[in-house]
Amino acid sequence: MSKMEKQPKLVTCKHCGEEIAAGAKVCPKCGGKNKKPIYKRPWFSVLVVLIVIGAIGSAGGKNESSNTVSNENNTTTNDNVADSKDSSQKEVDEEISYTAYDVSELMDDLKSNAMKATDKYEKQYVELTGRLNVIDSSGKYISITPVDDEFAIMGVQCYIKNDDQKTVIMDMSIGDTIIVKGKITDVGEVMGYSLDIDEISK
Numbered sequence: 001m002s003k004m005e006k007q008p009k010l011v012t013c014k015h016c017g018e019e020i021a022a023g024a025k026v027c028p029k030c031g032g033k034n035k036k037p038i039y040k041r042p043w044f045s046v047l048v049v050l051i052v053i054g055a056i057g058s059a060g061g062k063n064e065s066s067n068t069v070s071n072e073n074n075t076t077t078n079d080n081v082a083d084s085k086d087s088s089q090k091e092v093d094e095e096i097s098y099t100a101y102d103v104s105e106l107m108d109d110l111k112s113n114a115m116k117a118t119d120k121y122e123k124q125y126v127e128l129t130g131r132l133n134v135i136d137s138s139g140k141y142i143s144i145t146p147v148d149d150e151f152a153i154m155g156v157q158c159y160i161k162n163d164d165q166k167t168v169i170m171d172m173s174i175g176d177t178i179i180v181k182g183k184i185t186d187v188g189e190v191m192g193y194s195l196d197i198d199e200i201s202k
Helices: 042-093 103-112 114-121 163-170
Strands: 010-012 019-021 099-102 125-135 141-145 156-159 177-188 192-201
Touching: 099 103, 103 114, 103 125, 103 141, 103 192, 114 177, 125 192, 156 177, 163 192
Parallel strands: 099 125, 156 192
Antiparallel strands: 010 019, 125 141, 125 177, 141 156, 177 192
């Protein structure tokens, strides 16, 4: 018994409808070209795979970039907070240095040249020795004048900041010679000097 020859696979010509061999590129009857659809060609499958891989890679890169930027922003914020804390700590750690004066020296400078006195004393930390001249009844401030001038009216108005300072002042009397440490906040030719008290003692 002879071997049966394999029949070639047949397809329908998309132009004339006749059956033709699957591998035929041209229909023998009408001459129409019978190419495989583009999505059935091998190179199309390869192209789709490459596009998918590229899309995945691109998405991963964006996330990585976003994470990097986020991490950099967090690092910058943390650094700024740390710098701020360090700066505050330095201010606390640094001891304030007070320059010692007699109140009479401040008043002489003010009478001589108020603008020069402002430049010299305003915003400065000072230790003043003077005569207690006024004690405010509501406990907001005291005033000190030169020790050697009992009749002086203008001097340094010193503002009380806490109850501890009030307690110290409660044991003082007008005419006492006292020492006040603090920061001069204002200088005026009419009102004299203003100071925020840090420490006060006899």
